[in-house]
Amino acid sequence: MRAAVRQGASVAIATGLYGISFGALSVVAGVSVPQTMALSLLLFSGGSQFALIGVVAAGGSPFAAVATATLLGVRNTLYGTVVSPLLQVRGWRRLAAAQVTIDESTAVAVGQRTPAAVRAGFWTTGIGVFVLWNAFTLLGAVAGDALGDPRAWGLDAAAGAAFLALVWPRLxxxxxxxxxxxxxxxxxxxxxxxxxxxxxxxxxxxxxxxxxxxxxxxxxxxxxxxxxxxxxxxx
Incomplete structure (x- = not known):
């Protein structure tokens, strides 16, 4: 369980930092700070969020932006079918688990060997990413243009590297x-x-x-x- 928590925390930090990029790029695309925060709080799917603001920045219609984000977010449904029998949660915990069922929490969970470690890894990663992603989204959105081009920082590579490190042992x-x-x-x-x-x-x-x-x-x-x-x- 301790190893699962450490793994989840490290992934949460690497992924959460990337929220700075989303916040900055979102306001540059013309999305307001409250709208940007609503996307991270409610949608909470990095790929879908970046896809949505990408369509907005390109001048696409709101319908096209939502449709693109929704299509990309369908993958989370597949993750749900994997982690649901592993977590076996009910009631409000099931709703909370659905909200934090993302690439990272699923990868950490399925990489564990015992039910207790699965749950520890899933919740540590999911909650950690949720908190840090939203915190750094706010930082990026408020700082805006002052941050320059956040893609030049390499944070996208850090998040990808963390995910690859989770997948590699499964191969x-x-x-x-x-x-x-x-x-x-x-x-x-x-x-x-x-x-x-x-x-x-x-x-x-x-x-x-x-x-x-x-x-x-x-x-x-x-x-x-x-x-x-x-x-x-x-x-």
Whole structure:
């Protein structure tokens, strides 16, 4: 559990700092500070938020901005199907878990080996990112132009590096490597051809197709050596 908390906290810091970029870019795109904060508090999905202000900055209509952000946010629904059976929360905790079910909290959660570590990693990451993302969004939005171009700071690379560090240990099994390679190829091929969000969904579809094709005839999920599966799953 301590390792899960440390991992979640480090990811939360790396991701939260990137909120400065969103806040600054949002106000430069013409979105007000209150509107920028509402996006981080309520939408709370970095990819969708950047997609929305990107459309706004390009002069797109509000409908196009919302549609693009929604399409990109569909991936969080897939994350929910993964973490829901692991957390097994009810009532208001289920609503809170839905709000902080993002790339980072899901990645940290599924990387743990025990139910207690799963919960610790998920909540530490989710709440940590939520608090820091909103705090640094406000900082970036208030500072605005005084910060210059926040993309030059390399914060986007820091967040990506943290996420890659979470994913890398999961690629020990051959099938995971194949899925990752196919997902990358499909995403790169679709990025210049389709709206933002579709490449991510197509990459998820690759994993689903591979899972269906490689499912054993018995219908039971195939366990791979080195996949970091939890003992209770093997049973």
């Amino acid at each position: 020990a099994a051959r099938r995971a490597q194949v899925v990752a390679a196919l997902a990358v190829v499909v995403s790169l091929a679709l990025i210049p051809l389709v709206p933002a969000g579709l490449p991510v969904l197509a990459a998820a579809a690759v994993a689903i197709v591979v899972g269906l094709v490689s499912r054993p005839a018995t219908g039971r999920p195939e366990r791979e050596d080195g996949d970091g599966g939890r003992p209770e799953e093997a049973q």
